[in-house]
Amino acid sequence: MLDFQGLTRRQLNARSNHRNVSLDQIQLEKKPVSKLDRFMREKDVIAVTSLSHSTIWRAMKDGRFPRPVLISPGRVGWRESAIIAWQGNPAEWKVKSNT
Structure with a gap:
């Protein structure tokens, strides 16, 4: 190949x-696919989704986009697997409730 x-x-x-x-x-x-899920910075999420900063945060507030994970004080990251799942069907994606 x-x-x-x-x-x-x-x-x-x-x-x-x-x-x-x-x-x-x-x-x-x-x-090769890693068994570990990597964290993506906001600039990487913006690049792969082509959404703006404001649109991402508005969609998170409405439950239509994955929320970031707190990595350390002042640092958040999105799980790559969550972004991939969102990309599968962004119009129908909803935050999964814990209840």
């Missing part, structure tokens, strides 16, 4: 055009 990680979309297009292969046919090599 070819590894195209780290290339820009323009570089991928150039490679796919050169080989007469569409971008849809190129499979990016996946990194």
Whole structure:
């Protein structure tokens, strides 16, 4: 399998055009899955969801977006698994109640 990680979309297009292969046919090599859930910073969450800071916090208040976890005083992070679950169906996602 070819590894195209780290290339820009323009570089991928150039490679796919050169080989007469569409971008849809190129499979990016996946990194091994860790058994540990990593924490994402707010800037990473904004990057992967394309939501703004205000929209994320408004959605959390309404129960439509995962809440961050307190990592240490003054530091919070979102569980990557929670963001992935939200991305599966953002319109229908709701915070799971503990009751």
